[in-house]
Amino acid sequence: MSKVTCEISMSLDGFIAGPNVRVGNGMGDDGDRLHDWRFDAKTETDDAIVDETYASTGAVLIGKRMFDVGFEPWGDPPPFGMPVFIVTHEAREPMRMQGGTTYTFVTDGIEAALELARAAAGDKDVGIWGGANIIQEYLKAGLLDEMQIHVVPVLFGDGTRLFEGLGGRRIELRKTSTIDTPGATHVRYDVVR
């Protein structure tokens, strides 16, 4: 059964980017620290977690801000290799990149974007890969089945918080898996609805 699952790296104090996110500084000041577990500090286990995420995901949904700051560093071929849907207010022609990535801009809301992503994903999962706002929106709309959070052993003190706009809503989670590596604690949660 295809799931809707978010996937993101977060500091222990809840930040998914440093301060001053902008084009040319996509992860914010020193925000790349959150991805050390995927690159400089990676272990075989970390690699396997990333591989498994790619293998199980059939389409990706991202926010417009993440697309704007990510587009240039991702380059061509981008690191998706599958259809990517961007939730935006700005109509734009789809883009076919190398290596199987397509960028499709959806202007009629998160539910419509999810419908398109589900159709593109087939039997695989739809991955909501950031940023914070779009994950919050799907969570608040009750459309998120699962969260995969990579908790990184650092306190950022400032930046973009993953969970900021829930407005006092209590959401129960069910922990389904915890994998510990030096660079992160990789935890999967089902969202209880």
Place this chain on the structure above:
Amino acid sequence: MSKVTCEISMSLDGFIAGPNVRVGNGMGDDGDRLHDWRFDAKTETDDAIVDETYASTGAVLIGKRMFDVGFEPWGDPPPFGMPVFIVTHEAREPMRMQGGTTYTFVTDGIEAALELARAAAGDKDVGIWGGANIIQEYLKAGLLDEMQIHVVPVLFGDGTRLFEGLGGRRIELRKTSTIDTPGATHVRYDVVR
């Protein structure tokens, strides 16, 4: 070697209490959810973690607000069984409770309180058991050696955040242990200084 270590339960979105903390509502609205792993939902492993914390701790430091909201529910004997130092602005006579708990009120700051707690703890650790403000103060002052965080699978959306007042300071942590139970992910971090 005696360490200074904080110990606290936190929701995945970073809250250590629900909203509206006050006398008679010490954990905030529905805040007791954060302690299910210690009580209703506990496993043998959760019990062992609590036992180990008590065994390794020789004195406890808490904030005045935590004392005020905790005093009545803790009762007598209180659940410490060791010397407890309360950082406060208000001079007050020490209180000797049943079962080995003493409450000592320290008015000359966090360093003086730590000196007293270290002396009382002997070879054991000094435990900073909350609330959020006092943990932040010791962290910012560079006096915290270790954090033990029990990450509870729930999103609170509102309440008291553990990490709120770090003022953009980046603090590196070194994960030293992760123990997973259904009710919490128990993670120990050394503070890198």
